[in-house]
Amino acid sequence: MIQIYIKVLKQYGDFKTRSTIKEFWLFNLFSVLISLLFTIIDSSVDFKFAGNIGVLTALYSIFIFIPSLSVSVRRLHDVGKSGWTILFIIIPIIGIIWLLALFCRDTMPERNKWGENPTLRVFQKST
Numbered sequence: 001m002i003q004i005y006i007k008v009l010k011q012y013g014d015f016k017t018r019s020t021i022k023e024f025w026l027f028n029l030f031s032v033l034i035s036l037l038f039t040i041i042d043s044s045v046d047f048k049f050a051g052n053i054g055v056l057t058a059l060y061s062i063f064i065f066i067p068s069l070s071v072s073v074r075r076l077h078d079v080g081k082s083g084w085t086i087l088f089i090i091i092p093i094i095g096i097i098w099l100l101a102l103f104c105r106d107t108m109p110e111r112n113k114w115g116e117n118p119t120l121r122v123f124q125k126s127t
Contacts, residue, residue: 005030011074012067015083019074020107020118027071031064072103077114079105 008019008027035057041047042054049055073083079102088095107119 001026002030008071009067012070015070015073016077017074017115018078018107018112018118019071020078021075021104023118024071024075024103028068031068035060035064074114075103077112078107078118080108080112 004023004026008023038056038060039054042056047055049058069086072086076083076085081102085102086099088099091098107117109117111117
């Protein structure tokens, strides 16, 4: 599972292909867990700046921003939507719910303009 997290980090500049639902959610799970760990460390050692913002948490958030954006765009590609759809996040409540629903949708089984079905690539490599 950590391999998926590292794979997404290595693909930080890839905004043109597709990512599986598993890859997207495992990356986000690990990101939240790491962020939580840094938040706990920041609070326990009182490592904060600008009021209540933890230094480690802030640095990790900056570090993870581009990989998170790229895996989100690739996930949207996987369900057949343009990466620009990510901009719907600026619409309060409705945009976030709609994007969440798209992120939960199953992979398009056929090839689309962003490439082959990534679950088929994984299946073919393992056999």
